[in-house]
Amino acid sequence: MAHQLMRAVPRLVARRAFSTSLARAGGGGGGMPAWQINPRNVYEDRPDFPMPNVPYVSELTDAQKALKTKEAGDWNSLSDEELKQLYRLKFHKSLAEIEAPTGEWKTVVGGTSLIIALTLVLYIIQKKYAMPEMPSTCNYEWQEAMMKRQLQMRNNPVEGLASKWDYENNKWK
Known part of the structure; x- marks a missing residue:
């Protein structure tokens, strides 16, 4: 591991991977702040960043241009419908519409x-047709007979089954 690291460091230094100029090159200049979440000029409805860089409608019709000039005046003179139209010029959806449940959980469930x-059907088919029968050594009777045989042989008398069996009374201790 150390050998690989020692071989990689000169290459990284040669490529200026440790240089601070790379960090400055990404956010420097250009008139756009480096802290901006969405640096592209693309409209996005995001609840974590509710103010997009560009408006939803970028090319206005004549009616929308007239509404924008009316917006520059007194807002009390605007009707509720005009306020909604102005809102829809800037935003496609409201925050409540963005965060509304989509019902996608039904598809997932x-x-x-x-x-x-x-998976259950495939398991049943394999259990019935593809898998062999259980060996006779898995039967309860077989295992009981094996335990009796081990007790008769007094197998492992210090810590095994024979240590837990009372041979005088023929029962478990």
Whole structure:
């Protein structure tokens, strides 16, 4: 591990991987702050960053341009419908619409149930047709006979089964 690290360090230094100039190159200049979450000029509805860089509608129609000029005036003169239209120019969905449940859980539960059901059917088919029968050594009678045989042989009398059997009374201690 140390040998590989010693071989990799000169290559990384040669590529300036440890240089601070790489960190500055990503966020320096260009007029856009480096702390910005969404540096691209793309509209996105995100609840963690509810103010997108660009408005939802970028190319306005004549009616929308008239509404924008009316917006520059007194907002009390705007009707509720006009306020909603202005909001929809800037945002596609409200925060409540973004966070509204989608019902996707139903698809997930249905798909998971289907996979579990198919797995169960395959298991039953394999158990019935593909798997061999259990060997006779797995029977309860066989195991009981083996235990009696080990007790008769007094197998492992210090710590095994024979140490827990009372041979005078023929019962477990």
